[in-house]
Every structure is written in C-alpha cells, then in structure tokens.
Amino acid sequence: MINSMTGFASASGADAPFSWGWEVRAVNGRGLDLRLRVPDWVEGLETGLRKKLSASVARGNITCNLRLNREEAGGTLAVNAAQLETVLSALHQIEERAMDAGVSLAPSKATDIVTMRGVLEQASFDDDAAALCQLLLADFDAVLNDFNAMRAQEGAALHAVLSGQLDKIEELTGQAADLIPARQAEMSATLRSNLARVLDNAEGVEAARLAQELALIAVKTDITEEIDRLKAHVAAARALLAEGGPVGRKLDFLTQEFNREANTLCSKAQMKELTTIGLALKAVVDQMREQVQNVE
Known part of the structure; x- marks a missing residue:
C-alpha cells in the first residue's frame, strides 16, 4: 500500500520528575527533510530519533518537537x-x-x-541523561506508529482516487482507439481530395513525390503509438500502486508521460470527437498529478 507524505501525531508522557509532549507532523517534499527540536542536553536523543524516522519514512518534510519539563521537588x-x-x-x-x-x-x-x-x-533528583534518553526513545515508538498509521490511512484514500483516475484514463484511451477507423477513413478521403487538387494545379510536379509527402503526413498524424503508450502507462501506474512503498517519484514521472501523450493526441486530432477526448484526458491527468504530489 502507498503512504501519504502528510501526517500528524502527538502524545504525552511522564516519569517523575519529568513530563513531556511529542508532536510530529509532515508535509510534502521532494526528498526527506528532518527537522528536530529536542533538548540538546539529552545526549543521543536526536541521533536516535533521526535513525527511527529515517528507517520509517522515505520522503517528506518532517518536523518533530519534544517539550520536556522537569518538575520541582513539589514540597518533598x-x-x-x-x-x-x-x-x-x-x-x-x-x-x-x-x-x-x-x-x-x-x-x-x-x-x-x-x-x-x-x-x-x-529533596533533589539526580538526572540520569542516558536513562532518560532510552526512556524517551522507547516512548517515541508509539508516536511513530500513530504517525505512520495516519499516513497509511491517507495513502489508502489516495490509492482509491488514483485508481479511479487511471480507470478514467483507460476509458478515454479506449474511446480514442475506437475512433481510429472512422478517423482513418475521413483522413484518407481528405488526403485523396487534397492530392487531386494539388495535381490539377501543379504542372511538372511528380505525382509519386506528392503521394510520398502526403503518405508521410498520414504517418505523422497517426495516433496508434500514442494510444499504445497511454495503455502501457496505465499498466505501469497500476503496477506501482500494487507494489506500494515509496513510489511517488515514479508516479510523478508517469503523470508527465501521460500529459505528453494527451498533448500529442490533441495536436494530431484533426477530428472534433478526438479533440474532446484529448482535452478530457488532459483534465484527468492534471488532477492525477496533483494527487501524486502527496504520495511518498
């Protein structure tokens, strides 16, 4: 299952004479950026927290705050x-x-x-920083579990949204493929008409050369490759969703490829129905790309 890069968790704890409060939050980021605000006198705490977070999170801007209070003797x-x-x-x-x-x-x-x-x-207490460090690191495990649970929950919602968008892209791609026979017949008639008109008004021009140029135009306007690539991208995206883990970068790359094919489809359309499909594809791809920005 995929995870979202956004998440939040908080918790509090106490062990006399100390009490503390945790807060961990994350937003989208291109890489992994850990920003920790913890007491520097608890030696080894920041290093231990970074190790736990790095092992659990692959991408995102993460802020981890610890408010640590030392209670007075309280009249004892x-x-x-x-x-x-x-x-x-x-x-x-x-x-x-x-x-x-x-x-x-x-x-x-x-x-x-x-x-x-x-x-x-x-009465006074003798502070054992090493023991306190181990206590806090152990307590942080529950906070980290809650944080990851929220990211997984949001990831499940993202998975559903992205799957639906891939279904829509596949549906639109199928509609575009269904238009190919009618489009080819329409374009063939147009090319034959253009060829006849050119030949009637172009003395000394070789008919074979004109036919060759028109055939080249027909090849350049063929959308079969775009349809095939769109289908391949849909399959690749679904495989990444099934794979799970930190696949956000790969999905982002695929959305760029989807957008490129949709643009090409629109530029080659030369048919009202195909243009409509191409614009619908671009809209879905843009929505998908926005969602992919949240995937770890």
Missing part, C-alpha cells in the same frame, strides 16, 4: 544528615557547658531542631 522534604549531625553535636556541647556552669536548659524538641538552617531541605 528530606533531612540533611550531615547538617543534622553538626546541629546535634553543637547542642550537646551547649548542654555540657550549661551543666558545668550550673545552668538548667529546657529539653530540646525535634520541632526546634528541624527549623534550624539546613537541617530540613527540599
């Missing part, structure tokens, strides 16, 4: 053991000196100790 408190030992040691010395001096002190309370500077402080 922890005892500073070193500072507590210092405070307790100081209190012990004070009590001993007071006893030696005969001074009676009130017993120290825990609530008094924890209010002393540095004893109780907010």
